[in-house]
Amino acid sequence: MSNLEKYDEVFMTNFQVSREQxxxxxxxxxxxxxxxxxxGLVASMEESFGIMMDxxxxxxxxSYEEGKRILENYDISV
Amino acid sequence: xxxxRLLDKKVCLITGSARGIGKAIASRFAEEGAIVYAxxxxxxxxxxxxxxxxxxxxxxxxxxxxxxxxxxTVKQVIMQINRExxxxxxxxxxxxxxxxxxxxxxxxxxxxxxxxxxxxxxIQLIQLASRLMSRQKRGxxxxxxxxxxxxxxxxxxxxxxxxxxxxxLTKSAAKELAPQNIRVNAIAPGMIGTERLxxxxxxxxxxxxxxxxxxxxxxPEEIANACLFLGSDLSEYISGQILGVDGCTVL
Ligand SMILES: NC(=O)c1ccc[n+]([C@@H]2O[C@H](COP(=O)([O-])OP(=O)(O)OC[C@H]3O[C@@H](n4cnc5c(N)ncnc54)[C@H](OP(=O)(O)O)[C@@H]3O)[C@@H](O)[C@H]2O)c1
Numbered sequence: 001m002s003n004l005e006k007y008d009e010v011f012m013t014n015f016q017v018s019r020e021q022x023x024x025x026x027x028x029x030x031x032x033x034x035x036x037x038x039x040g041l042v043a044s045m046e047e048s049f050g051i052m053m054d055x056x057x058x059x060x061x062x063s064y065e066e067g068k069r070i071l072e073n074y075d076i077s078v
Numbered sequence: 079x080x081x082x083r084l085l086d087k088k089v090c091l092i093t094g095s096a097r098g099i100g101k102a103i104a105s106r107f108a109e110e111g112a113i114v115y116a117x118x119x120x121x122x123x124x125x126x127x128x129x130x131x132x133x134x135x136x137x138x139x140x141x142x143x144x145x146x147x148x149x150x151t152v153k154q155v156i157m158q159i160n161r162e163x164x165x166x167x168x169x170x171x172x173x174x175x176x177x178x179x180x181x182x183x184x185x186x187x188x189x190x191x192x193x194x195x196x197x198x199x200x201i202q203l204i205q206l207a208s209r210l211m212s213r214q215k216r217g218x219x220x221x222x223x224x225x226x227x228x229x230x231x232x233x234x235x236x237x238x239x240x241x242x243x244x245x246x247l248t249k250s251a252a253k254e255l256a257p258q259n260i261r262v263n264a265i266a267p268g269m270i271g272t273e274r275l276x277x278x279x280x281x282x283x284x285x286x287x288x289x290x291x292x293x294x295x296x297x298p299e300e301i302a303n304a305c306l307f308l309g310s311d312l313s314e315y316i317s318g319q320i321l322g323v324d325g326c327t328v329l
Contacts, residue, residue: 043212047213052153
């Protein structure tokens with residue numbers, strides 16, 4: 001599985017959304033991506049990519065696209 | 079060895095386990111079959127003890143050296159545990175610093191340092207450990223508070239403030255982490271006869287002992303037994319509690 005596939009998979013399983021919805025997905029744009037959903041997303045991201053994110057990155061992870069940039073801080077290119 | 083041990087193969091991280099109460103907790107957990115990540119500060123200082131303890135109990139006691147206020151290293155250790163064991167079952171936040179100062183003599187630097195170790199570092203450890211625990215939807219976190227954090231005491235305002243913070247952060251973390259099936263409890267020890275405390279008490283021992291209903295100091299092993307209960311499945315339905323282990327002390 002490519003990094004992009006893994007990344008998409010985390011969003012799709014956590015938020016029950018389709019791949020087509022992903023590019024425009026931002027924090028709180030869907031009801032499931034609230035603060036609790038956010039911590040669930042972070043936990044799955046960390047598990048999938050074998051990383052632990054710093055609090056500033058957890059806070060900064062504000063959209064599907066922004067998340068890709070944040071993962072670069074952990075040497076993961078999506 | 080019988081596998082009916084209470085913490086058989088449970089992965090546990092215990093901070094401040096070079097001596098005193100932390101060491102007693104690490105030993106007790108190993109006796110009950112836990113895989114213990116025992117934290118100390120001075121590199122190499124507990125290697126021999128860890129090996130002895132592993133052999134005696136037919137388990138693994140793995141020393142991990144870090145200062146709890148060093149966030150980067152703490153994170154590396156949590157990731158190490160994840161790499162080596164794929165999960166974490168129990169975190170015991172025991173490392174702590176104590177001070178005895180009358181209100182007018184509290185020094186700001188001491189105060190800040192005490193909050194860094196006793197509170198800020200504890201919160202960061204809970205943040206990191208709970209994220210591992212949330213993956214398996216299971217875990218137990220035990221924070222060491224103190225009777226003075228619950229009741230207050232003369233001459234230890236600063237220390238008691240940090241331990242009071244441990245009480246409230248325990249209750250809040252328990253609420254926040256309950257949906258993840260992570261339990262968070264605190265132990266509030268009374269006067270426990272570690273070498274450190276015995277030295278402090280030498281001067282006014284008879285005056286303080288009269289405060290203790292059971293008429294004697296507690297033993298580090300007695301705190302360890304309470305930790306064992308909270309770490310094991312015996313306490314599966316208990317979270318957000320502050321368990322006094324103080325021999326009925328009245329301050
Ligand atoms: N003894 C009592 O009567 C009593 C009563 C109520 C609550 N408590 C609490 O119980 C806990 C253990 O106390 P104790 O009596 O066993 O004290 P202790 O003998 O002084 O042991 C404290 C341990 O914490 C470690 N530690 C301190 N600062 C640290 C840091 N920044 N990073 C990592 N480790 C650090 C120490 O490491 P080093 O060995 O490297 O110094 C030591 O191993 C503390 O939280 C204390 O507040 C104790």
